[in-house]
Amino acid sequence: MPRVHYLNADYGIKSWLLTTDHKRIAWLYLVSITFFFSIGGVAATLMRLNLLEPQGLIVEPETYNKLFSMHGIVMIFFFLVPSIPAVLGNFLIPLMLGARDVAFPRLNLLSWYVFMTGGSFVLYALIAGGVDTGWTFYTPLSTLYLNTHVMAAAGGVFIAGFSSILTGLNFVVTIHKMRAPGLTWFRLPLFIWAMYATSIIFIIGTPVVAITLALLIIERFFHVGIFDPALGGDPILFQHLFWFYSHPAVYVMILPSMGVVSELVTAFSRKKIFGYHFIAFSSVAIAVIGFLVWGHHMFVSGQSVYAGLVFSALSMAVAIPSAVKVFNWTATLYKGSISYEAPMLYALGFIGLFTIGGLTGLYLATTAIDQHVHATYFVIAHFHYIMVGGAVMGYMGGIHYWWPKISGRLYPDAWARVAAIIIFVGFNLTFFPQFILGYLGMPRRYAVYPPEFQTLNVISTAGASILGLGYIIPLIYLAWSIRYGPVAGPNPWKATGLEWTTSSPPTTHNFEETPVVTEEPYGYDRLAEEIQVA
Amino acid sequence: MPHAFPLFPQEASTLAPAVDHLFYFLTAVSVFFSALIFLLVFYFAVKYRRRSKDEPLPKNQIINNIPLEVMWTVIPMILVAIMYFWGADIFVKNAQPPKNATEIFVIGKQWMWHIEHTNGKREINALHIPVNVPIKLTMTSQDVIHDFFVPAFRVKKDVLPDRYTTEWFEATRVGKYHFFCNQYCGMGHSLMRGWVYVMSPEDYQRWLESGVSGVTMADQGETLYHQFGCITCHGTGKGPAFAGLYGKPVKLTDGQTVIASDAYIRESILYPTAQIVNGYPPIMPTFKGQVSEEQVLQLTAYIKSLGSTGRNTGTP
């Protein structure tokens, strides 16, 4: 561990709150999104508890509605969207590129402040009595019929959107202009490719949801009729504009995880990744095609049948790059030298859960089946498999993998493995029964439900308690390791990549001298030879 | 557990088996690929586990294989194409109600379902239908977006304010099935549900005729026609006549031609200046706020009853 590194280069609250160091900004995000995750988690716990009884165990429907709205808004806009990009992306992009910082460090800090401003609006909405629109803010319910804090919540999401835009802008410019000498596009780690694709979605999609929510606020304030059918407005237009961002936003959540998993699978198989170009281009393909499929959220909304058919076909198309990725990861394991530290367990868990999540996505893209399962628990199960089974598993894997780099210390791997397994088991127990519930026809956002659905709901709640435990354990040992963990050294996993060539934790300017890249990434075959010689 | 719990929903409509067959196909594909991935990952994970700390990699590494990549691009592509066309086929067929379908009207409001049969019989949070008869629901909402979902029939459709959407099904089994509001609509969303009673034609007929005043929807519409003074213009030639109007093309002042459908009639009552019939002055006042969605449906039923053939021309 170097004597002076970015963590101890400066002390005091001010040195953190006014920092322009991308690594410290990553910490700011890490702390804030962990806070938001816990809020969303508490809401989820209460929801699951309530669903133990068909008539609702602990809260009234009114409160339940606020719980799922807050769970959705906080988890999506304030945890999942910024999770990997703002924490790992901020920390790693300059390191992986061999750069001293991102292209616009002050803008980077600004985006954290913007994010927190948006977050405080949402927290205000929560404390002042909650909001019960659901995270989708559908009109005219949100504009005309609810008396809760819709404007504060929508305003918070609106503001936080600019944080995404600035982050995405910063990343794209950084990736284009700040690469170390010799680091050509096809020498970039796949995590960078994934972050690049994610940033495209940030840049293109977020402004649309921002203006849409602004219109919603205007509509609610002045009641001018943009989305009010009584005045000639079209509520389905709101859905179009909303999903134009919010479907690609799903890829904002999963693409970075795919990037992380690409890194993990190759590092722990100690083997070059299989089909580098295919994984790289499939990321970009997902980002582009992902913008063409939003209408599959609206098959039964009164959207035109023709539009439904077009969106269905395009949604099918997005399955293919995802499948390509899964096959390539699997093939990477072939003839590898695989070890099972905690990050690898998360990566393998990701592959399994993402496979299920992705395949069930096909049910929803198929018009005739969606007509049955749309907005039922089937959808809930599907997107939790993608977002929790996919995005959060990737996030956890990434945090564990780069933790030695971030903190300079090792965490107890045995505990980490136990936690990974608990999360995997708990997750499946929570969400697999929901597929069945959904096909049986239990609608989402139901505070009370017919009694024949109770057994499956009880199983699901049981799983959720295991899952919750699984998330608490890492919090404890990671916090412990910051102070007491053994020193990691620059490259504890014997991994390749520029971030592992500098000290752990890195110094403020990342590298002693600008690295020069001379070969493709994941040169594990060479590394293996070196190890053998040594 | 207090209740026996089902794992698969009942199949009670002509659509249900079709959807389920597609569902089985997708499940087969999903299970196959999940199993394939899981087994491969598991097999590789065991076979290529690192046995010693610095074990060298096996020889003859492959890191790229174009035929393999092409294969696992093309095979999923074919499979999703099958899913797409199969699903689209069912979807399109189901988008168009058969012409001989019995029409029932559904109005959603926070937080109950109001259902009206053409003979004037009304019910709340319940829908009685005969078995083996195609039923077409014409639905609208009085406030926010709702959604009429019958799991056992595998159909759902959003119910929008100021607009008609339709949904149709043909029940195949007598029984009692859930229907749900499936679009979050505020506080009582989860209470906005009821039962579909599928009855034998005889039982249905008996149910339908019990407790009805004999006043059909069209009759009620006729009353409204007088009550709201529609007759003063539309019965005197100041405004376009209703007889034989329904389903016929109407020429508008801006040169367009529209079909006199439910939606057109509804819009003409509530937003009369939006589409002006050619040759008539735009003098009709709006009835927005004065007539309820239910009354609009009754007026529409009345206009329908005047037929597209010009029968009953003499009325009013």
Next chain:
Amino acid sequence: MYFVVFFSLLTLTLLTWQIAYIDLGRWNMVVALIISITKTVLVAAFFMHLRWSASMVRLVVFAAVFWLAIMLTLTLGDIFTRNMVSQPQPWQASSVVSQPTTAGSPQR
């Protein structure tokens, strides 16, 4: 050069303004949009130096227009095809008569 661009922009503004008073039916909008696009190209190419910009910058511009086109096409695609199928079917008088449910309706 800037002044040449400036005066062409002014001329185009004048042109689009005056044309608007002539009734060309739906072509009014088409002409107006063509002029607007021309003006945009002028501003972007000369004032914003796009003519001399890096290809990457041009790619960004292309991407913006491309995604805007996606949003417009697919959204409008829904709105303008919505009534092609989902409009309730014209009333089938015969089917009503055949249904026992309409007993007592005026048609009987």
Next chain:
Amino acid sequence: MIASRRKYKLHNSQAVVAEQFDDRTQQHEAASLGMWIFLATEVMFFGALFTGYTIYRNLYTTAFEAGSHLLNAKIGALNTAVLIGSSLTMALAVHAAQTGMRKRLMTFLVSTMVLGGVFLYIKFAIEWVHDYRDGMVPGLHFTYSGPQASHVAMFFCFYFIMTGVHALHMIIGEGVMTVLLIMAWRGRFSKESHNHIEMFGLYWHFIDIIWIFLFPLLYLLGAHY
């Protein structure tokens, strides 16, 4: 570290390269790419409004034309000319910055600000005040009673939101220009270092482009009545 950062700031005022960049070219390219990407987000931001506008215009063609007819196309044309003029002076300001002429740079910045101010004055003090007096502001004061009043209101709704968001961009632009003017006055820009001016120029021209579309879509739509 804070001390070193202060030193860097001093250093920067002499114009050169921020610490994360290797050289001036890299810094300039990064800034330019960043600005263009920002403009791409703006395209999508306004794009959503244009999408909504297009839909309703096609659904309620006559109402939109009637609404547009109530606007004063002359004022719209005048404002278009003013804005194009400010684009010209902005382009000249950028040119002056590139050639290192401080006085000219300041002159043109001031003229851009004045023209922008004229535009905003006409927009708010003349047009919007009139619109309000004539009862054409949906939600606040709307008295139009012709046919399809709610659809005409929809037109005005889009009119106020689109021109309002556009004007908001201009106000932000005026604010930034004030800062730039002070920086120019203090001699912070030179032939070598004028990224800020150049990037702001792009922003200003973009605002101009938005107006180029707003003018025919809002003002000229119903002119031929």
